[in-house]
Amino acid sequence: MGKYLTQRLLSTIPVLIGVTIAVxxxxxxxxxxxxxxxxxxFQTSPEQMAQLQSQLHLDEPLPQQYGRFVTGAMQGDLxxxxxxxxxxxxxxxxxxxxxxxxTLSGLAIALTIGLTLGVIAAVKQNTWVDLTSMVVAMLGVxxxxxxxxxxxxxxxxxKLEWFPATGGGDLRHLVLPAMTLxxxxxxxxxxxxxxxxxxxxxxxxxxTARAKGLRGSVVVxxxxxxxxxxxxxxxxxxxxxxxxxxxxxxxxVFGRPGIxxxxxxxxxxxxxxxxxxxxxxxxxxxxxxxxxxxLLYAVLDPxxxxx
Amino acid sequence: xxxxxxxxxxxxxxxxxTHPNPKMSGTNSRAVRRGxxxxxxxxxxxxxxxxxxxxxxxxRLAGLAATLPIASSLLAACGSxxxxxxxxxxxxxxxxxxxxEPAGSTEAAGGDETEGTGGAEDPQPGGELVVGLDSEPPTxxxxxxxxxxxxxxxxxxxxxxxxxxxxxELLPWLAESWESSDDGTTYTFSLRQDVTxxxxxxFTAETVKGNFDRIVDPNFTAGGALAxxxxxxxxxxxxxxxxxxxxxxxxxxxxxxxxxxTLGMVSLKAxxxxxxxxxxxxxxxxxxxxxxxxAKDNVTIIRNEEYNRTAPWGTREGPPLLEKVxxxxxxxxxxxxxxxxxxxxxxxxxxxxxxxxxxxxxxNYTVSxxxxxxxxxxxxxxxxxxxxxxVNVRRAVSLAIDRQALVDTVFAGLGEVAIGMLTxxxxxxxxxxxxxxxxxxxxxxxxxxxxxDDGVREKDGEQLTFILNVVDPGSGAPPEAQLIQANxxxxxxxxxxxxxxxxxxxxxxxxxxxxxxxxxxxSGDYDGLYSMFHSSLIGKNFNFxxxxxxxxxxxxxxxxxxxDANARREIYLEIEQKLAxxxxxxxxxxxxxxxAYRNEVSGLAFNGFTYPVFGDVAMQS
Numbered sequence: 001m002g003k004y005l006t007q008r009l010l011s012t013i014p015v016l017i018g019v020t021i022a023v024x025x026x027x028x029x030x031x032x033x034x035x036x037x038x039x040x041x042f043q044t045s046p047e048q049m050a051q052l053q054s055q056l057h058l059d060e061p062l063p064q065q066y067g068r069f070v071t072g073a074m075q076g077d078l079x080x081x082x083x084x085x086x087x088x089x090x091x092x093x094x095x096x097x098x099x100x101x102x103t104l105s106g107l108a109i110a111l112t113i114g115l116t117l118g119v120i121a122a123v124k125q126n127t128w129v130d131l132t133s134m135v136v137a138m139l140g141v142x143x144x145x146x147x148x149x150x151x152x153x154x155x156x157x158x159k160l161e162w163f164p165a166t167g168g169g170d171l172r173h174l175v176l177p178a179m180t181l182x183x184x185x186x187x188x189x190x191x192x193x194x195x196x197x198x199x200x201x202x203x204x205x206x207x208t209a210r211a212k213g214l215r216g217s218v219v220v221x222x223x224x225x226x227x228x229x230x231x232x233x234x235x236x237x238x239x240x241x242x243x244x245x246x247x248x249x250x251x252x253v254f255g256r257p258g259i260x261x262x263x264x265x266x267x268x269x270x271x272x273x274x275x276x277x278x279x280x281x282x283x284x285x286x287x288x289x290x291x292x293x294x295l296l297y298a299v300l301d302p303x304x305x306x307x
Numbered sequence: 308x309x310x311x312x313x314x315x316x317x318x319x320x321x322x323x324x325t326h327p328n329p330k331m332s333g334t335n336s337r338a339v340r341r342g343x344x345x346x347x348x349x350x351x352x353x354x355x356x357x358x359x360x361x362x363x364x365x366x367r368l369a370g371l372a373a374t375l376p377i378a379s380s381l382l383a384a385c386g387s388x389x390x391x392x393x394x395x396x397x398x399x400x401x402x403x404x405x406x407x408e409p410a411g412s413t414e415a416a417g418g419d420e421t422e423g424t425g426g427a428e429d430p431q432p433g434g435e436l437v438v439g440l441d442s443e444p445p446t447x448x449x450x451x452x453x454x455x456x457x458x459x460x461x462x463x464x465x466x467x468x469x470x471x472x473x474x475x476e477l478l479p480w481l482a483e484s485w486e487s488s489d490d491g492t493t494y495t496f497s498l499r500q501d502v503t504x505x506x507x508x509x510f511t512a513e514t515v516k517g518n519f520d521r522i523v524d525p526n527f528t529a530g531g532a533l534a535x536x537x538x539x540x541x542x543x544x545x546x547x548x549x550x551x552x553x554x555x556x557x558x559x560x561x562x563x564x565x566x567x568x569t570l571g572m573v574s575l576k577a578x579x580x581x582x583x584x585x586x587x588x589x590x591x592x593x594x595x596x597x598x599x600x601x602a603k604d605n606v607t608i609i610r611n612e613e614y615n616r617t618a619p620w621g622t623r624e625g626p627p628l629l630e631k632v633x634x635x636x637x638x639x640x641x642x643x644x645x646x647x648x649x650x651x652x653x654x655x656x657x658x659x660x661x662x663x664x665x666x667x668x669x670x671n672y673t674v675s676x677x678x679x680x681x682x683x684x685x686x687x688x689x690x691x692x693x694x695x696x697x698v699n700v701r702r703a704v705s706l707a708i709d710r711q712a713l714v715d716t717v718f719a720g721l722g723e724v725a726i727g728m729l730t731x732x733x734x735x736x737x738x739x740x741x742x743x744x745x746x747x748x749x750x751x752x753x754x755x756x757x758x759x760d761d762g763v764r765e766k767d768g769e770q771l772t773f774i775l776n777v778v779d780p781g782s783g784a785p786p787e788a789q790l791i792q793a794n795x796x797x798x799x800x801x802x803x804x805x806x807x808x809x810x811x812x813x814x815x816x817x818x819x820x821x822x823x824x825x826x827x828x829x830s831g832d833y834d835g836l837y838s839m840f841h842s843s844l845i846g847k848n849f850n851f852x853x854x855x856x857x858x859x860x861x862x863x864x865x866x867x868x869x870x871d872a873n874a875r876r877e878i879y880l881e882i883e884q885k886l887a888x889x890x891x892x893x894x895x896x897x898x899x900x901x902x903a904y905r906n907e908v909s910g911l912a913f914n915g916f917t918y919p920v921f922g923d924v925a926m927q928s
């Protein structure tokens with residue numbers, strides 16, 4: 001395990017290097033002069049432009065700039081937002097809690113609905129329950145989240161008046177965005193759970209378990225589900241990243257503060273240091289989560305030996 | 308690196324958002340387009356992590372793989388800033404020169420702009436108004452903001468020396484009276500003596516000096532305010548309450564700009580003490596003061612109990628009726644409209660054209676449409692690049708475009724056919740018009756030697772090519788570009804749409820490389836035309852027609868210096884006529900600023916720059 005851990009950690013290094021290069025290049029790949037783009041909307045003197053250029057170290061050779069970027073990032077220094085003039089790290093910290101809450105709530109909804117639907121559909125294979133669950137799941141997968149968000153707003157805010165349509169704040173504000181995020185992901189989890197459950201349920205040890213006279217629920221939940229969870233956990237890691245990305249859309253639709261809104265406005269305002277910082281942050285979260293997922297395998301299935 | 312010469316640009320607050328965003332058709336297409344942008348982003352996001360990724364090997368890549376599409380969609384979306392800007396192009400110096408044109412209010416559904424919709428009962432103090440804005444202000448500092456949305460919030464918080472009403476008349480505000488020198492280079496303001504800022508600091512002539520000096524300070528990153536002070540040489544406080552503002556040359560547009568939000572007066576003590584936080588907590592002297600600012604969510608202003616005057620938009624003396632106004636930032640158009648329907652907000656900005664009929668038909672809301680000032684959505688015609696260097700070809704382009712079709716489709720309910728280089732509300736000359744006459748266009752092209760009945764016309768083996776230069780906000784060319792393209796193809800052009808990000812769009816325009824940049828400009832004064840047609844601004848902002856016409860130059864300079872309102876108006880009428888004759892551009896659509904508000908809101912007024920002012924607003928339960 002220790003050896004695997006080391007290996008796995010080492011293997012993230014090239015990924016992180018790739019990520020930093022991609023994020024770093026962003027500023028330089030944009031057509032046009034980045035300084036002009038960033039300051040495009042402000043009245044700026046040549047001195048100020050030169051000042052910004054040296055502040056962003058754009059006057060240095062590329063490798064040196066990259067080195068500076070990586071060294072800074074490792075120390076948690078992602079530079080300053082051009083618009084707010086605050087440290088990028090502070091901007092991220094301020095907006096992170098709201099997005100984490102949204103993402104985790106979305107994930108919880110996705111898991112609850114997804115696992116339930118998936119297990120029921122597998123156990124009741126080829127019945128109307130199965131069919132209905134899968135049609136619902138199919139709809140969930142196919143529906144773009146901004147559309148789903150608007151539908152939920154229409155139904156629950158406009159018609160039923162149960163929840164507010166926009167804004168951050170208390171739990172009532174969280175329900176619709178979390179549902180929007182969670183429903184899409186739950187569909188994927190449901191379909192995956194169903195297919196792996198079916199696979200597992202057909203295995204001989206399940207037959208054995210049933211032959212021993214165990215109750216159906218014990219067979220399904222303890223013996224089958226646990227083994228069927230591995231692909232689900234895999235996708236969970238990916239889903240978490242996707243939920244972060246989905247937050248970009250959902251937070252915009254619901255006018256909710258968070259990392260997603262932050263990056264959208266940073267892009268629109270051409271606040272490059274902020275965009276770079278957030279993309280780097282999301283990328284690293286993604287890498288870390290996938291690492292955790294890999295490690296979780298061992299816990300779920302002792303047969304998986306690393307090394 | 309190119310340095311833009313902003314000094315000649317007249318568009319105080321709206322400048323940057325305006326023209327950068329050439330094709331953003333006001334509210335309407337913004338909303339439409341935003342929908343599409345999201346579409347695209349979602350697509351990208353949803354596709355990448357994909358389904359069925361249960362293979363560990365794939366997972367290893369996932370971290371990296373996931374970041375790339377996000378990054379790339381970011382890049383793509385960068386161009387969409389424009390749309391954000393352009394769309395929200397709600398704000399502008401709605402000035403017409405004083406004493407010129409009455410505001411040709413064109414509102415369709417809302418009736419008179421200043422009329423509240425409430426019943427006859429007496430307005431009661433108290434209550435909260437929640438307003439849905441389509442974007443978050445980059446800053447509330449009026450001197451630093453390049454963006455109209457700032458002034459939606461500050462119009463009732465910060466006060467200016469003068470006030471411009473919807474009749475385009477200048478009224479006293481912080482200045483009780485004012486006069487300009489005969490040569491038009493100095494302006495003397497006699498200030499009110501009873502004004503204190505929200506932090507208790509007194510307002511004096513030194514404050515005026517400090518505010519203006521702050522704007523032109525090279526170490527300060529000014530927004531639209533800098534352009535409003537073009538040629539500013541200094542302010543002298545001749546006594547405690549008299550400020551004399553001087554300019555290098557005669558500068559007739561100044562009084563209009565002095566009434567604009569960009570030159571609003573703020574407490575210098577607060578500026579100094581608060582540093583960077585001033586941008587979210589400005590301290591000024593208006594009937595409302597900023598209470599709190601929650602990034603990405605809302606900004607709240609509350610009643611200034613100390614306000615002891617009559618705001619220039621109303622008749623009531625003393626503090627405003629409303630206790631509180633909350634501005635929520637709701638970028639998604641559909642959600643924003645829904646909030647006014649649910650009552651979560653009572654007033655929203657920028658109604659997309661698809662939602663407009665529903666809101667207008669309902670008895671629960673009032674829709675206010677106020678025409679923007681400045682230069683309409685306009686197709687600049689490059690006067691230096693063949694074949695549009697030929698005046699007949701340029702005239703043919705203008706004649707070939709079916710503006711009514713644009714107004715009926717892309718701008719449905721959100722604009723009207725443009726008649727000249729300035730919007731009708733700025734300068735309405737009945738003798739001007741932009742007719743749609745494709746046959747005449749074909750005749751002109753024949754006369755110019757471009758022949759061939761079917762397909763693309765030719766002359767000396769050259770094809771009649773027209774490159775339409777538009778900003779791609781990340782979702783493709785704007786819909787109006789396609790309509791224009793179809794119109795031009797119809798009369799024999801080979802019209803190609805060059806849809807690109809904003810920076811290269813600018814580069815092409817600076818270098819006069821395309822035939823037709825599509826843009827618009829919000830401007831508080833006729834002087835907006837200076838930045839678009841004066842030869843000194845080729846390769847800068849915004850002479851994208853690359854027009855070098857000494858005649859026009861002379862008139863534009865004259866217009867800047869003429870202090871008599873009527874004489875000034877005549878000059879600009881002449882300029883408009885001349886520009887139309889040489890077809891330096893094809894104006895297309897005069898757009899509206901669109902607001903919808905619920906019936907419980909009464910007493911709502913708009914200032915001459917189309918920003919709402921809340922001093923007399925009351926809420927009915």
